[in-house]
Amino acid sequence: MSHVVKKRKLDKTRQDRLYFDSYTDVTIHEEMIADHVRTNTYRMAILNNSESIRGKVVLDVGAGTGVLSMFCVQAGARKVYAVEACSIAEQAVNIVKQNNMEDKIEVIRGTVETVDLPEKVEVIVSEWMGYALLHESMLNSVLYARDKWLKPGGIILPHKAELYIAPVSDPVVEDRLHFWYTVKDQYGVDMSCMSDFARGTCSPTRPASPSSIYTRDRGGLRSVKGKFNFESFGSAAVNAFCVFFTVTFPCPDKPQPLVLSTSPFKPETHWKQAVLYLDSPVDVVQDTVVTGEISMFPSEESARHICIHVDYTIGEQKRQSKTFSIPDWSSGAQS
Amino acid sequence: MSHVVKKRKLDKTRQDRLYFDSYTDVTIHEEMIADHVRTNTYRMAILNNSESIRGKVVLDVGAGTGVLSMFCVQAGARKVYAVEACSIAEQAVNIVKQNNMEDKIEVIRGTVETVDLPEKVEVIVSEWMGYALLHESMLNSVLYARDKWLKPGGIILPHKAELYIAPVSDPVVEDRLHFWYTVKDQYGVDMSCMSDFARGTCSPTRPASPSSIYTRDRGGLRSVKGKFNFESFGSAAVNAFCVFFTVTFPCPDKPQPLVLSTSPFKPETHWKQAVLYLDSPVDVVQDTVVTGEISMFPSEESARHICIHVDYTIGEQKRQSKTFSIPDWSSGAQS
Numbered sequence: 001m002s003h004v005v006k007k008r009k010l011d012k013t014r015q016d017r018l019y020f021d022s023y024t025d026v027t028i029h030e031e032m033i034a035d036h037v038r039t040n041t042y043r044m045a046i047l048n049n050s051e052s053i054r055g056k057v058v059l060d061v062g063a064g065t066g067v068l069s070m071f072c073v074q075a076g077a078r079k080v081y082a083v084e085a086c087s088i089a090e091q092a093v094n095i096v097k098q099n100n101m102e103d104k105i106e107v108i109r110g111t112v113e114t115v116d117l118p119e120k121v122e123v124i125v126s127e128w129m130g131y132a133l134l135h136e137s138m139l140n141s142v143l144y145a146r147d148k149w150l151k152p153g154g155i156i157l158p159h160k161a162e163l164y165i166a167p168v169s170d171p172v173v174e175d176r177l178h179f180w181y182t183v184k185d186q187y188g189v190d191m192s193c194m195s196d197f198a199r200g201t202c203s204p205t206r207p208a209s210p211s212s213i214y215t216r217d218r219g220g221l222r223s224v225k226g227k228f229n230f231e232s233f234g235s236a237a238v239n240a241f242c243v244f245f246t247v248t249f250p251c252p253d254k255p256q257p258l259v260l261s262t263s264p265f266k267p268e269t270h271w272k273q274a275v276l277y278l279d280s281p282v283d284v285v286q287d288t289v290v291t292g293e294i295s296m297f298p299s300e301e302s303a304r305h306i307c308i309h310v311d312y313t314i315g316e317q318k319r320q321s322k323t324f325s326i327p328d329w330s331s332g333a334q335s
Numbered sequence: 336m337s338h339v340v341k342k343r344k345l346d347k348t349r350q351d352r353l354y355f356d357s358y359t360d361v362t363i364h365e366e367m368i369a370d371h372v373r374t375n376t377y378r379m380a381i382l383n384n385s386e387s388i389r390g391k392v393v394l395d396v397g398a399g400t401g402v403l404s405m406f407c408v409q410a411g412a413r414k415v416y417a418v419e420a421c422s423i424a425e426q427a428v429n430i431v432k433q434n435n436m437e438d439k440i441e442v443i444r445g446t447v448e449t450v451d452l453p454e455k456v457e458v459i460v461s462e463w464m465g466y467a468l469l470h471e472s473m474l475n476s477v478l479y480a481r482d483k484w485l486k487p488g489g490i491i492l493p494h495k496a497e498l499y500i501a502p503v504s505d506p507v508v509e510d511r512l513h514f515w516y517t518v519k520d521q522y523g524v525d526m527s528c529m530s531d532f533a534r535g536t537c538s539p540t541r542p543a544s545p546s547s548i549y550t551r552d553r554g555g556l557r558s559v560k561g562k563f564n565f566e567s568f569g570s571a572a573v574n575a576f577c578v579f580f581t582v583t584f585p586c587p588d589k590p591q592p593l594v595l596s597t598s599p600f601k602p603e604t605h606w607k608q609a610v611l612y613l614d615s616p617v618d619v620v621q622d623t624v625v626t627g628e629i630s631m632f633p634s635e636e637s638a639r640h641i642c643i644h645v646d647y648t649i650g651e652q653k654r655q656s657k658t659f660s661i662p663d664w665s666s667g668a669q670s
Contacts, residue, residue, distance in 0.1 A: 033526070043522055070524045094528045096398045183368060187378055189405045191368070193429045198361045255370060 014049045017077050029065050029088060032127075035270045041260040042127060043071050045157055045249035048258065050075040052155050053123055058084065061126035061145050062138050066092035066105065080105045081121065083112045083145075112145045121149050125157045132274035133245035134224070134296055135306045153324055158247035159261065165228050165243050166264075167188050167290050167314075171237035174281065199277045225295040232288040237281040241310060243294075244273040276308060276324045288315040299325055364423060366402050366460075370605045376595040378406050378463060379586035380492055383593065385410040386456055387490050394418065396447050396461035396480050397473050401427035401440060403460050408439045410558040415440045416456070418480075425479045432497035447480045456484050460492045467499055467609035467630055469559070470641045491580035499598065500563050500578050501624050502649075504571035509616065534612045560630040567623040572616040575646060577631075611643060611659045623650040632659055 002061045012208055026145055045069065046053065054076030060069040063082035067269045069092075070226035072080050082105055085089040089109040108115050124145055139161075146156060186193060242264065249258040284290070290313030301303040308324045350637040368374055373616045381388065381522050389411030395404040398417035404427075417427060417440055424444040443450050465472035474496075481491060515529040555620065577599065597606045619625070627647030634640040643659045669670055 028531065029529070030514060030533075033522075034514065039522060065449070065526065065529065066604060067522065067524055067526075070521070076524060091532050094532075095526055098525050098528050179369065186371075187368075187374060187402070188409060189412075189430070190401055190433050191400065191402075191430055193433050194361065194364070194400065194426060197426050197429075198365075240480075291417060 002242060012152055016164060018203065018226060026091075029091075031270050033067060035067065036269050037269045038127065038260065041258060042068055042125075042251075043155075044116055045251070045258045045260075046075050048070040048127065048251045048253060049123075049155065049157060049249070051252060053077050056122040057119060057124040057200065058079075058125060059112075059117065059121040059145055061094055061124060061142050062128060063107065064088055064127075066095055068109060068127060069097070069105045070101060070106075071101055071122070072125060073101050077104065077123070078225070079119075081117050082107045083115055085111045089221065091243075112141050112149075117149055119152045121327065122154045123157065124150055127288060129245065129247060131163070132243045132296070132306065132308065133161060136304050138142075155250065158249045160247050160248040160257075163226070163243065163250070163296070164245065165226075165241055165294050165310075167230055167238045167284075168240045168242045168275065169238055169281075170240060170275075174239060178275070196279075199279060223295070223297040227292065227293045228291065230290040232284040232290070233286060235285045237283050238290070238314060239278055239279075239281040241276045241294075241312075242270070243275040243276065243308065274308070276322070279322070282314045282317060284315060290314050344548075361426075364426075366605050367401065368402060372418060372604045373462065373595065373601050374402065376584075376593060377403055377460075377492075380586070380593045380595075381406040381410050381460065383586045383588060384458075384492065384584070385608075386587060390418075391457040392454060392459040393460060394452065394456040394480055394484055395446075395453045396459060396477050397463060398427055398442065399423055399462075401430055401442060403462060404440045404442075405434055405436060407458070407460060408436050408581045412439065414454075414457070418450050419444060420446045428472070428603065430604040437455045447476045447484075452484055454488045457486055458492065459485055459489065464496070464580065464582060464606065466606060467631070467641065467643065468496060468579045470498050470609075471639050474609070480550070490585065491596065493584045494545070495583040495592075496579050497583070498559060498561070498578065500576055500629050500633070500645075501599075502565055502573045502619075503577045503610065503611075504573055504616075505575060509574060514613070529636070531614075534614060545656065558630070558632040559579050560628065562628045565627070568621060570620045572618050574613055574616040576609040576613075576629075576647070577609045577659040578611065578643065579606070609643070611645060613655075614657070617649045617652060619650060625649050 016190045053072055055078050058069070058072045058077045058080040059065070060072070061070055061079055061084045063084040064086075065088060066084075069080040069082040073079040081098075082089075084092060084107065089107055092107045096102055096107060124142065126138065126142045126145075128138035128142050138144045142156070150156070177195045180198065182190045183189055244262040244264065245286075246259050246261045246263070249260075251257050260269075262269050262273065264273055290312065294311075294312060295309045296306050297309070299307045305325070309321070310324070311319060311321050373596045387573075390413050393404070393415040394402070395407070395411045395415055395417045398404055398419040399421075400423060401417045401419075404415040404417040406468075413422045417424075419427060419442065426444055430647055431437055431442060443452075459477065461477045463473035463477050469472075470636065477491070485491070512530045512533055515526045515533065518524055518526040523645045541546070579597040579599065581594050581596045584595075585591050595604075597604050597608065599608055625644055625647065629646075631641050632644070634642045640660070644656070645659070646654060646656050648654045
């Protein structure tokens, strides 16, 4: 059985600020808590929904350090089941005690697919989003939990997710891919073919200056698809598409729902944006049309890993097709 | 069966320079190739041993992109078996072709424990070192390969490894651990107990200014042990020990052997140094004596993960004991 656990990559800027480099569990949780956009939007969303939470039973799917569970108690929850498969659950138990919430929060070590709750719940809260929304995400665990444990009329926070795509122009991408051409001069070994291999992978990256975002597609479940249509303003060399997402929380007392956005135009989050490199840069001028279709689907190796397929036409160029995978950096570690 | 694969953490400075953030396989190999201290020392060592390599058969354990195999061909090897368990082996095949070395280098996908070579070898080359030398290292695979495939009188590059320990004074460590105390003010949740948890982990880190290195211990196999004895010069607050290593290559034509060092006093490598936090900083003054014993041994969960146990006495303080583990950041992902 494979637990559903997000592998989080440490934030570069956080590493900078703290002069620290680590792949420990604790640092990953530190990064998530310190991602103010993430943590504060969840806190505001939970407190804004206190009318739905007060006196109610909540399920926190993939609770981590239990921070969302504690926000729910702050919002008046009668009981919170904090389900977490990883060893960080032991720390969640300590933190719950330190906050005198042992009577309200029950930390349960296990996957939501296998744990047995003593009752159904009125609220599900989860921070389930992976890179490009769906990569190694826990969405399916949340949907499973909804079908099994949520009472009719119950609420899910967040309740909506949207995926976005945009063509980007980033000269750093080209510099980076050029590295493999420099190996021969340094060591006498030609590794230029690695550059093509690198173009076939996509990585969470913050584009230096994304050109524009013109369209959006709705996300859902594991496999999603959508058309896009952009018109350039100004001239640039497009060398990638970038993919990002928003999730939305209902806000009964506010005119607008609360949105957690990973857009490159919004404050940076630890999710950054996924960047899909083109095989070579394409020059666009004012009003050049970029059209195409994007689909995201589970990879053959692992249902939790996604592949991203993009069909696109830039200006007068003929239609191109490219499939991107996000290789697990420890792939091959188990057989 | 569990393949022997090093999980490499990306280098912060490299991420800075390239404005990029990724956990893809390709980026990890890019980082290793770009680690000039690592790659160039291996290249010099292999070329310096060309008398032992020319016309001989070589086994490259954990070949990755095959760069060491190609250095061996540059040094005159008749045949190189490049054994690699990960999918990067497919790229190694491409790179070998691009360098017209298909007749000399045979890339074999698999672990050295399971592959069948058509002949015994005169040389084993491997870059097997993990964090703190032994964490997730391939040393045991190299020793297995030596016993099974190396002809009597054959050579291993590198042929010696040494572990070092030093007390360090780094105010950033304390700032970092203080983060968990700030969560309450921000979000109303007390997470200060995470600070103690964080102190129990060790992470590859470059200390800002390590105080001094006075002693060393010899490494070997999986479990190693050694005493240390330092005397302070000047005053400082010691808040950690740091552990690093060197590996040494024979150099028949040179007065000195070639040393690949991960010392904080040498140019930085992607290994950095492992930092073991004390429970609280201890002030030392001129001539304060720090004594103790360090042992490294496989963790209970995984033979490839190491624990580090340190017994130490600082000045007049009573003897302290602390065990450090390097948690896998994806621990709990499999069950």
